[in-house]
Amino acid sequence: MTRHHPDSLSLMEYSAGNLTEPHALCIRLHLDQCAHCRSRVDTLNSLGAVMMAEQPKVSVSDTSFEQLMSRIDSAPEPVSPIAEAPRMSPLQKLLGDDINDLPWKRQLGDVSVLDITEKFPGQGERVVLQKLVAGGKAPAHTHRGTETTIVLQGAFSDQKGVFNQWDFVVLNEEDEHKPVAVGCEDCITLSVLSAPLKLTGTFTRLLNPFIR
Amino acid sequence: MTTLDKQPAKAEGRSKDPWGALLEKVGKSQDRAAYHALFEHFAPQIKYYAISNGLASHAEELVQEVFISIWRRSCLYDWKKAAASTWIFTIARNQRIDMLRKMQRTSAEMAVETEDLWQIPGENEDEPVTSLHRLMSERRIRESLSQLPEEQITVIAKVYMEHKSHQMVADELDIPLGTVKSRVRLALNKLKVILQDQNV
Numbered sequence: 001m002t003r004h005h006p007d008s009l010s011l012m013e014y015s016a017g018n019l020t021e022p023h024a025l026c027i028r029l030h031l032d033q034c035a036h037c038r039s040r041v042d043t044l045n046s047l048g049a050v051m052m053a054e055q056p057k058v059s060v061s062d063t064s065f066e067q068l069m070s071r072i073d074s075a076p077e078p079v080s081p082i083a084e085a086p087r088m089s090p091l092q093k094l095l096g097d098d099i100n101d102l103p104w105k106r107q108l109g110d111v112s113v114l115d116i117t118e119k120f121p122g123q124g125e126r127v128v129l130q131k132l133v134a135g136g137k138a139p140a141h142t143h144r145g146t147e148t149t150i151v152l153q154g155a156f157s158d159q160k161g162v163f164n165q166w167d168f169v170v171l172n173e174e175d176e177h178k179p180v181a182v183g184c185e186d187c188i189t190l191s192v193l194s195a196p197l198k199l200t201g202t203f204t205r206l207l208n209p210f211i212r
Numbered sequence: 213m214t215t216l217d218k219q220p221a222k223a224e225g226r227s228k229d230p231w232g233a234l235l236e237k238v239g240k241s242q243d244r245a246a247y248h249a250l251f252e253h254f255a256p257q258i259k260y261y262a263i264s265n266g267l268a269s270h271a272e273e274l275v276q277e278v279f280i281s282i283w284r285r286s287c288l289y290d291w292k293k294a295a296a297s298t299w300i301f302t303i304a305r306n307q308r309i310d311m312l313r314k315m316q317r318t319s320a321e322m323a324v325e326t327e328d329l330w331q332i333p334g335e336n337e338d339e340p341v342t343s344l345h346r347l348m349s350e351r352r353i354r355e356s357l358s359q360l361p362e363e364q365i366t367v368i369a370k371v372y373m374e375h376k377s378h379q380m381v382a383d384e385l386d387i388p389l390g391t392v393k394s395r396v397r398l399a400l401n402k403l404k405v406i407l408q409d410q411n412v
Contacts, residue, residue, distance in 0.1 A: 008396075008397070008400050009378065009393060009396055009397070009400075012371060012396065012400065013371065013377060013378070014330075015305075015372075016305070016371045016372045016375060017305040017306070017308065017309050017330060017375060018371065018375045018376065018377050021324070021329055024329040024330060025324065025328075025329055028328070028329050028330070031332065038332060041332060042294070042298070042332070042349065043349045043353070043403070043404070045294075045298050045301060045302050045332070046295065046297075046298045046301075046349045046350040046353050047353050047357075047368070047372070047403060048298075048301045048302075048305065048372045049295065049297040049298040049300070049301035049350060050297075050350060050353050050354050050357060051368060051369055051372045051373060052257050052258075052260075052261055052297075052301055052304070052372070052373070053257060053297060054357075055257070055260050055261070055264065055369070055373055056260050057256035057257055057259075057260055058256055058259040058260045058263060058271070059256055059259075060255045060256060060259050060272060060275055061272055064251075064255065064272060064275060064276070065248060065251050065255075067276065068251070068276055068279050068280070069244070071276070071280060072280070072283055090324050090328035090329065093323070093324055093328060094323055094324055119323040119324075120323070121317065122316060122317065
């Protein structure tokens with residue numbers, strides 16, 4: 001049961017289709033598991049429809065509909081146009097069946113990371129998977145810019161509370177935290193970073209996938 | 213469940229919206245007259261949507277892509293789950309995103325498809341409460357929107373019609389980001405989106 005949701009402003013940007021792809025992915029993964037936020041996005045989509053209806057209209061060309069019909073006639077669809085086949089989740093498409101079994105790079109002690117920025121070319125944001133072994137602790141750090149995180153597996157806790165699978169967290173400059181993986185599973189998160197992390201603890205220079 | 217499903221809608225004096233009924237005809241029997249009526253109504257909206265999104269030279273093309281998608285997906289449309297205009301808006305948005313992605317990235321293989329990121333999951337759920345909520349929300353939004361101050365509507369229009377982020381809207385209107393966000397929050401509050409936040 002997710003407890004930590006994206007805020008309305010982010011959902012609005014999602015509904016309007018204005019987020020970068022990594023951010024949209026975080027929201028989409030949360031929506032997959034959260035009926036409450038799906039319902040909020042439904043409302044926001046209706047807002048989009050109402051906005052579209054209340055804007056000016058521009059006539060289409062006279063032949064537009066004929067063109068459309070000839071396209072439809074020349075490429076007839078199968079009798080049942082789209083059977084909604086069970087789809088792979090976007091996460092599966094991106095990372096395969098087992099997120100535990102990835103080329104994780106052990107950083108320090110309990111933390112492993114995997115940079116998947118290259119899967120989102122041209123988005124200008126760092127996209128990183130982080131794994132904290134069950135019971136493990138990450139060093140204290142703050143964030144430069146904004147870090148949007150969704151928990152993909154397990155749970156972690158910090159001074160703000162416990163974040164379970166599919167919970168959504170946004171951290172920025174003011175948030176210094178020292179997450180601990182709780183429960184019996186390794187905690188895996190997906191984070192979108194608008195700017196690098198800043199470590200505040202003793203191991204600042206060692207654990208530094210984010211400081212270059 | 214069927215009665216539960218239908219009665220509240222009736223109590224609201226609301227059955228299928230006319231566009232929803234047409235969309236279902238297209239889905240069930242590839243009804244071309246219904247499809248044409250939908251085209252007449254929505255194509256000019258979508259063309260303006262394309263132009264305001266900076267796709268003026270591809271506006272006709274976007275209209276075509278959206279309507280091809282409507283034709284193909286109409287069998288999935290369920291009036292109990294979304295008003296036709298909301299359903300069509302999401303298709304227009306997805307096609308707009310898809311067109312921009314293709315224009316920006318000629319050859320690079322995309323790890324995830326547009327629909328993976330933007331299509332709302334849970335299309336198969338069958339929750340009467342949710343259905344009712346979906347049906348009511350568009351009418352409610354139209355009513356509340358008419359009461360919003362112009363400055364709030366302007367911001368929302370830029371977000372939805374010009375795919376501008378809150379930051380870009382702030383830059384363009386030359387007002388602080390915080391002001392944009394508070395206008396949006398006030399508006400969403402009126403539209404009851406924020407109220408739903410508090411029910412968590």
